Amino acid sequence: xxxxxPDLIERAVPRYTSYPTAAEFGDxxxxxxxxxxxxxxxxxxxxxxxxxIPYCTEICWYCGCNTGAANKRSRLDAYxxxxxxxxxxxxxMLPVDIDVAHVAFxxxxxxxxxxxxxxxxxxxxxxxxxxxxxxLSVEVDPxxxxxxxxxxxxxxxxxxxxxxxxxxxxxVQQAIGRVQPAAMIAAVTDTLRDAGIRSLGYDLMYGLPxxxxxxLEETLHDATALGPDRLSVFGYAHLPEMLPRQRRIDAAGLPxxxxxxxxxxxxxxxxxxxxxxxxxxxxxxRPGDVLDVAMRAGRLRRNxxxxxxxxxxxxxxxxxxxxxRLPGLYAQNEKLAGRYxxxxxAGQLATQRGIARTADSIRRGRIIEQLLCxxxxxxxxxxxxxxGRHISAFTARGLAHLDGDxxxxxxxxxxxxxxxxxxxxxxxxxxHGGFSQAS
Numbered sequence: 001x002x003x004x005x006p007d008l009i010e011r012a013v014p015r016y017t018s019y020p021t022a023a024e025f026g027d028x029x030x031x032x033x034x035x036x037x038x039x040x041x042x043x044x045x046x047x048x049x050x051x052x053i054p055y056c057t058e059i060c061w062y063c064g065c066n067t068g069a070a071n072k073r074s075r076l077d078a079y080x081x082x083x084x085x086x087x088x089x090x091x092x093m094l095p096v097d098i099d100v101a102h103v104a105f106x107x108x109x110x111x112x113x114x115x116x117x118x119x120x121x122x123x124x125x126x127x128x129x130x131x132x133x134x135x136l137s138v139e140v141d142p143x144x145x146x147x148x149x150x151x152x153x154x155x156x157x158x159x160x161x162x163x164x165x166x167x168x169x170x171x172v173q174q175a176i177g178r179v180q181p182a183a184m185i186a187a188v189t190d191t192l193r194d195a196g197i198r199s200l201g202y203d204l205m206y207g208l209p210x211x212x213x214x215x216l217e218e219t220l221h222d223a224t225a226l227g228p229d230r231l232s233v234f235g236y237a238h239l240p241e242m243l244p245r246q247r248r249i250d251a252a253g254l255p256x257x258x259x260x261x262x263x264x265x266x267x268x269x270x271x272x273x274x275x276x277x278x279x280x281x282x283x284x285x286r287p288g289d290v291l292d293v294a295m296r297a298g299r300l301r302r303n304x305x306x307x308x309x310x311x312x313x314x315x316x317x318x319x320x321x322x323x324x325r326l327p328g329l330y331a332q333n334e335k336l337a338g339r340y341x342x343x344x345x346a347g348q349l350a351t352q353r354g355i356a357r358t359a360d361s362i363r364r365g366r367i368i369e370q371l372l373c374x375x376x377x378x379x380x381x382x383x384x385x386x387x388g389r390h391i392s393a394f395t396a397r398g399l400a401h402l403d404g405d406x407x408x409x410x411x412x413x414x415x416x417x418x419x420x421x422x423x424x425x426x427x428x429x430x431x432h433g434g435f436s437q438a439s
Contacts, residue, residue: 001269002412004261005397009415013422016372017304018330019365020355022323024427029331029354031343037326038093041314045095048102048312050304051125052319054337055079055112057144061177061248062166062208062236066321066335067108075337080117082341083319084124086350090316091128100131102310109141109164115152122156125318135160135310142188143180150195160290161192162201163228167208168219175209175253182222189226199290201230206263208236209253216263217270224274229289232306233267233282235260264415280372281417283307300373307373320350330354360426368421375409375417383424390423 014021041047055070056063070076103125110118125131137160138153153161165185166178173179192200202223206216223231238254240246255263268278276284277292283306285291294300294309301308303315304323315325320340323332331354334340343350357365363380371377379387384405391407394400399413400420409417422428 001265002399002415003397004258005399005416006257008393008419009261010257011419011422013418013428014425015306016368016418016421016425017302017306018323018325019368019425020330020357020361020427021425022330022332025330025332025353025355027353029329029351029356031349031351033329033354034324034326034331034349034351035093037324037328037331038090038316040328041094041098041326043095043097044099045314046099046101046312047314047316048303048310049100049104049125049129050315050317050322051083051103051105051110051121052317052322053079053105053107053110053112054320056107056109056141057112058141059177059245060166061245062205063245064237064239064243065108068337070109070112076113076117078341079320079337080113080121082344083121085347086318086344087124087128089344089347089349090318094129096130098130100129100134101312102135102137103131104305105136105138106305107139109144110138111141111145111149115148118149119152119156126156133157137161140164140188140192142184143178145188145191147191150191153192153197154195157196159196160199160201161197162203162230162232163188163192165202165219165223166205167211167215168222169211169215172208172211172215176249185223186226189228199229201232202226202228204231204233204267205236206233206267207255207260209250211255211263212259213262213266216266220267220270220274224271224276229286230279230291231271231276231284233264233271233284235264235282261415268414278414280307281414295373298374302369302372323354327357329356364424364426367424371407371409371421371424372417375414377407379405379407381405387423391420394420 054067055076056067057070059069136158138158139162141164167173168182238246271284272278276286279285279291279295290309291307299309299311301311303310317324320333320337321335323330331351333350334343334352340350367377394416395402398410399416400407400409
């Protein structure tokens, strides 16, 4: 297992679900740019859709997502009306022979909606776009999921789901404002399996308040006993200045940087011992799961949901704050749901900011993605010389090595993968975005 190097690991760096990252987005990109990009997509192209539901029935204190309380049905009804209008607007700008290969519903919590509302939304997406047997995935809050939801997912053809587990320790659950007994997780897991979900993921967290190695180990043991196909293990990022809801969390109860590192190492060891293959730096999959198959075939990718088998280069985001990735730009919708509704209600795209993707940024993005997905990348000659000092900080400690012009991560180097990748990021000396610690 890896060694703790505080001078390296305690730096804050992006998760690199995109490059350039959202911290570099600006208001130079607007609705006209997205409209032009959508109309310029080549006929016959394949793309993916991400549909954002920015509401939760309960707001968890740790959460960094763009979400609000689903405490008024009129608010959700108005949002869905705008979302359906955006779906119609975007679909009308695409060539008629575009194929939709993947559709992901995230949030927030899609099951903050009523099951019938969600069924109607899914139908809207699948009928407005050309979607012939796409891979359908959904994020689920287990606290508000019942058998009716299982019937909806089965009827629509969903085969993938991610369950927000975070921790199974009652004391830690209390400390983060997300109480959900282990029996609840087991019951929802059974419902999802009965609904036809064949790739089920659990989202777990480390670095939480009052969470030590024992609490994490017990959560990992109990979670794997329930048999999920995939697990993601994310480090909690405590940024109360940016996320006021996190002020409810007792910072004195947070583990030290060294303890966080020990937790991520313990998670990796425990899950590998349980038969899960490590996927990049924070995902794990059973042999035969879609992520494991993609990794072994060299088709593993990263997008705004993290590691994925989705190999589409074009991703269209729908809903407030959703981000679209197109050949020439990233475009993000208005974050505030009220303003989003106003823009779409006026018959306009909701694009509020973004960034142009230059040839250099596309190249750097591919390098970063390849390194984080495959653990190896061929260094372009023009970058290798400039990155000598950055790379040597890791090769000197056995975390990576150079094989000719190919940079390879050692198994012990995976906790440092984002740090190594940051050397290829041309913005890191100028950006002031808030990022999480590398471990």
